[in-house]
Amino acid sequence: MCSSDLEDTPTLADHWSVLRRRRRIVAVCVLIAITAAAAVLWSSGPSYTGTSAVVIRPISSDAFQETRIEDVGASTEAAIVGSTVVARIAARRLGLEPAAAGDLRTHVEVTNPVGTLVLRIAFTGSSPRRAQAGAQAFAEAYLEHRRASADRIRARGIARNGSRLAQLERDLAAALDAVNAAPAGTAARAAAEGNRDDILGRITAVTAASASLERVDTEPGQIIRPAERPSAPSGPSPILVLLAAGVLGLIVGATIAFVRDRMDPRISSQRAWRAVAGTDPLAVLPSIGSASPMPAVFDPDGRTAGAFRRLRVAVWPQRGDGPRRIVVTSPTVSDAADAVAGNL
Numbered sequence: 001m002c003s004s005d006l007e008d009t010p011t012l013a014d015h016w017s018v019l020r021r022r023r024r025i026v027a028v029c030v031l032i033a034i035t036a037a038a039a040v041l042w043s044s045g046p047s048y049t050g051t052s053a054v055v056i057r058p059i060s061s062d063a064f065q066e067t068r069i070e071d072v073g074a075s076t077e078a079a080i081v082g083s084t085v086v087a088r089i090a091a092r093r094l095g096l097e098p099a100a101a102g103d104l105r106t107h108v109e110v111t112n113p114v115g116t117l118v119l120r121i122a123f124t125g126s127s128p129r130r131a132q133a134g135a136q137a138f139a140e141a142y143l144e145h146r147r148a149s150a151d152r153i154r155a156r157g158i159a160r161n162g163s164r165l166a167q168l169e170r171d172l173a174a175a176l177d178a179v180n181a182a183p184a185g186t187a188a189r190a191a192a193e194g195n196r197d198d199i200l201g202r203i204t205a206v207t208a209a210s211a212s213l214e215r216v217d218t219e220p221g222q223i224i225r226p227a228e229r230p231s232a233p234s235g236p237s238p239i240l241v242l243l244a245a246g247v248l249g250l251i252v253g254a255t256i257a258f259v260r261d262r263m264d265p266r267i268s269s270q271r272a273w274r275a276v277a278g279t280d281p282l283a284v285l286p287s288i289g290s291a292s293p294m295p296a297v298f299d300p301d302g303r304t305a306g307a308f309r310r311l312r313v314a315v316w317p318q319r320g321d322g323p324r325r326i327v328v329t330s331p332t333v334s335d336a337a338d339a340v341a342g343n344l
Helices: 012-021 023-044 074-081 084-093 098-105 128-181 187-214 238-263 270-277 303-315 336-343
Strands: 048-056 108-111 118-125 221-225
Touching (some): 012 238, 023 238, 074 084, 108 128, 128 221
Antiparallel strands (some): 048 221
16 A cells, blocks of 8 residues: 555544554553542442531620621531531431541531521431431531530620629728728728729619620521432432543543653554655555464455555566665564565
């Protein structure tokens, strides 16, 4: 087969030829990718996602004080839902040991729509029941933690005010003694009465603060969407995952095939021959099988015999010109040169 004039730029046929020659590499990469994806799917099993939603209620020490969304810190509260403290409460609600909190945290994801006080809690489990129970447990655990935290803060404030009030009452007793001890109409009596009135004012303020703390409602919010049992697995279907793995393996295999072909020193195409020799090959001969090394004799009408005839015409002297002797050799120790010479 005589070569024709082709451009140096690789064509689609050249790329296809590379993939066909390196098809084993491509097939192995595709097989490895699909096998790995199948192993991951088999080991992990199907996953289900349960979802619940909680609305945050701002807690203020003043019943008439307006609280903005930014003051509540919804994004911070979203991070608290996935904290270890909340996870331990969720583990207790699920009947698990506290050590399971770390694993539970890896299955929960919390989002907060911008400009809202709503927390969406998604929990991924190996079964619909576990997914539903996990999402509900984290929602309830968060509200329990927030209520307990607010109760502790209120209790500390009340206790602190109680200590201050006890000290002020002792100061008041001392101030009353000073008032009674000072003669009427004197400067000492006036100073003692002023100190007494100041202490009484502070007692009134502390008493009012304690009463305000007693009235604080520590309700942290409510679940506006209880977790429902998912009816279908979450995530992409196994078939889609396997197809994606096959495509990825095909891309990786094709890349390796082209790199190997680029680094291969062997001449595997007419284009490679032109790059090395600077001219087109006289002919391209198919491989000669060792079982039938003389196709020109035993199969004169075959494709291999025709290729040898075209090569013979190409090297045969024309009008007395040209070589008188032709040396047929091989770069390796084999019978290939003898087979070529015999067919010529």
